[in-house]
Amino acid sequence: MIPQEIIRSKRDGEELDPADIRSFIAALAAGHLSEGQIGAFAMAVWFKGMSRGEIVALTLAMADSGDRLQWADIDRPIADKHSTGGVGDNVSLMLAPIAAACGLAVPMISGRGLGHTGGTLDKLESIPGYMITPDADLFHKVVKQAGCAIIGQTGALAPADGRLYAVRDVTATVDSIPLITASILSKKLAAGLQTLVLDVKAGNGAFMADRAQAEILAQSLVEVANGAGVRTSALITDMNQPLADAAGNAVEMRNCLDFLAGGKADTRLETVVLAFAAEMLVTSGIAASSEEGEGMARRALSSGRAAEVFARMVSLLGGPADLMENPDRYLARAPVEKPVLAARSGWLAACNARGIGVSVIDLGGGRRHPADRIDHRVGFSELLPLGTRVSAGEPIALVHAADDTAAQSAAAALAAHYRIAEEKPELTPVISTRI
Incomplete structure (x- = not known):
C-alpha cells in the first residue's frame, strides 16, 4: 500500500x-x-x-483498528447518544446518568473539543482526579456498578479515529459528512452498542449550519449505523444559540451539577435532555412511547436518582465522592469575572453561536493545536437565551477569564455576537426533525 x-x-x-x-x-x-x-x-x-x-x-x-468491547455479563440494554457538536452543549453529562437511572447501561465514548465546539472530555477534566482514559476492566466495572461511564478513547479503542480526529481539528476538515460519520460510528461500533441516538445539530453554531445538510448527515449516520447492526435514530436540534446558559469547561460542569439538582427546569437544555432520554428508552424497548420515556426521565431527575448515578460514576473513575454537594471545593474558578452588559434596551433577537465558541478558545478554553493545554476555568456563564427582553446596562452574560485584559476583550467580543432588536423574535424550535 x-x-x-x-x-x-x-x-x-x-x-x-x-x-x-x-x-x-x-x-x-x-x-x-x-x-x-x-x-x-x-x-x-x-x-x-x-x-x-x-x-x-x-x-x-x-x-476494527483496535479492541471491540463486550458486555455479555450486563443484563441491561447497552445504549448511547452522540452529538455532532455545538456551543454550550453539555447534554451528555446529564443524559448518561438519567438513562442509567432508568435502566440502561451507557458506555459513552466521548471526544475533546473540535473546532469551535466544546468537548465532553475537556469538561470532565475540570473534575480533579477524574480518569478519562481508564483501562477496559475499570470501564467495564464502572458501567456495571454505576450504570454509565463517560470516558475518552483509549489507545486500544478505535485508535485510528483518535489520530484522525486530532488532525481534522486543525486542518479545516471537521465538517465532512463521510469523516463525521466514520468518526462517530467507529467509536460506537467498537463500544459494543445495541442502540444509539444521535443529536445532529443545525445552525450557525453547528458544523452543519444548513438544516438540509444536517438532515443529509443524520440520514448518513442512521443508515450506516443500522446497516452495521446498531438500532439508531437521530433528532435534528437547533444550534443558533448556546444550548446551556454556559460555554466553557468548569462553567459547563457547574451547569451540569445544577441541572442534576433540579435547577434548570423549563429551559431549552431540559427539553433536549429529556427528549433524548425518551428516545434512548424507546429505542431500547424500556419505554413504549416518547411520553412514557420522558416521564421516566423526569422522575429519575426529580427523585435524585440521576444525581446519585452521576456521583457514583465520578467517584468510581477517581473523582471526589462529594462533588455534587461541594462543587466549589473542586471546580476551579477563574480569577476574573466580568459582566457583559446590554448596549441598548430591546429583545435578544439573534447571536453568533460559533463566534461565542471561538471566544471561549480565545480565552484559553479550547485548542488551536492538538497539543495545546487549555484553561478549564475560563468561559461564559449566565448567558441569557434569545427571546429575552433586556434593558440597557443589564447583564446578558458573565465572563470568566485569567486576567483583566482577557476579560475586557472577551466581554466586548460577546456583546458583539448578540443582536438586540425592538421586536420580539420568532425562534427556531429546539428540536425540529426525527430521522
Missing part, C-alpha cells in the same frame, strides 16, 4: 477500494503515516466526498 497513491485517487474523485481503505487506516493506526499524509487524505475526502460503500468501509476499518 502506497499512501500517496490512495490520497491521489481520492483527490482525483475516484472511488476507493475497501481493501485500500483498510490498508490506509491500518497504517494510520500503526503510526506509519505522517500528519501531512493524514491531513491530505482528510482534505481529499472533504473536497471529493465518499460513496455510501466507502463510508461503511472507512467506519468498519476504524472500528
Whole structure:
C-alpha cells in the first residue's frame, strides 16, 4: 500500500477500494503515516466526498483498528447518544446518568473539543482526579456498578479515529459528512452498542449550519449505523444559540451539577435532555412511547436518582465522592469575572453561536493545536437565551477569564455576537426533525 497513491485517487474523485481503505487506516493506526499524509487524505475526502460503500468501509476499518468491547455479563440494554457538536452543549453529562437511572447501561465514548465546539472530555477534566482514559476492566466495572461511564478513547479503542480526529481539528476538515460519520460510528461500533441516538445539530453554531445538510448527515449516520447492526435514530436540534446558559469547561460542569439538582427546569437544555432520554428508552424497548420515556426521565431527575448515578460514576473513575454537594471545593474558578452588559434596551433577537465558541478558545478554553493545554476555568456563564427582553446596562452574560485584559476583550467580543432588536423574535424550535 502506497499512501500517496490512495490520497491521489481520492483527490482525483475516484472511488476507493475497501481493501485500500483498510490498508490506509491500518497504517494510520500503526503510526506509519505522517500528519501531512493524514491531513491530505482528510482534505481529499472533504473536497471529493465518499460513496455510501466507502463510508461503511472507512467506519468498519476504524472500528476494527483496535479492541471491540463486550458486555455479555450486563443484563441491561447497552445504549448511547452522540452529538455532532455545538456551543454550550453539555447534554451528555446529564443524559448518561438519567438513562442509567432508568435502566440502561451507557458506555459513552466521548471526544475533546473540535473546532469551535466544546468537548465532553475537556469538561470532565475540570473534575480533579477524574480518569478519562481508564483501562477496559475499570470501564467495564464502572458501567456495571454505576450504570454509565463517560470516558475518552483509549489507545486500544478505535485508535485510528483518535489520530484522525486530532488532525481534522486543525486542518479545516471537521465538517465532512463521510469523516463525521466514520468518526462517530467507529467509536460506537467498537463500544459494543445495541442502540444509539444521535443529536445532529443545525445552525450557525453547528458544523452543519444548513438544516438540509444536517438532515443529509443524520440520514448518513442512521443508515450506516443500522446497516452495521446498531438500532439508531437521530433528532435534528437547533444550534443558533448556546444550548446551556454556559460555554466553557468548569462553567459547563457547574451547569451540569445544577441541572442534576433540579435547577434548570423549563429551559431549552431540559427539553433536549429529556427528549433524548425518551428516545434512548424507546429505542431500547424500556419505554413504549416518547411520553412514557420522558416521564421516566423526569422522575429519575426529580427523585435524585440521576444525581446519585452521576456521583457514583465520578467517584468510581477517581473523582471526589462529594462533588455534587461541594462543587466549589473542586471546580476551579477563574480569577476574573466580568459582566457583559446590554448596549441598548430591546429583545435578544439573534447571536453568533460559533463566534461565542471561538471566544471561549480565545480565552484559553479550547485548542488551536492538538497539543495545546487549555484553561478549564475560563468561559461564559449566565448567558441569557434569545427571546429575552433586556434593558440597557443589564447583564446578558458573565465572563470568566485569567486576567483583566482577557476579560475586557472577551466581554466586548460577546456583546458583539448578540443582536438586540425592538421586536420580539420568532425562534427556531429546539428540536425540529426525527430521522
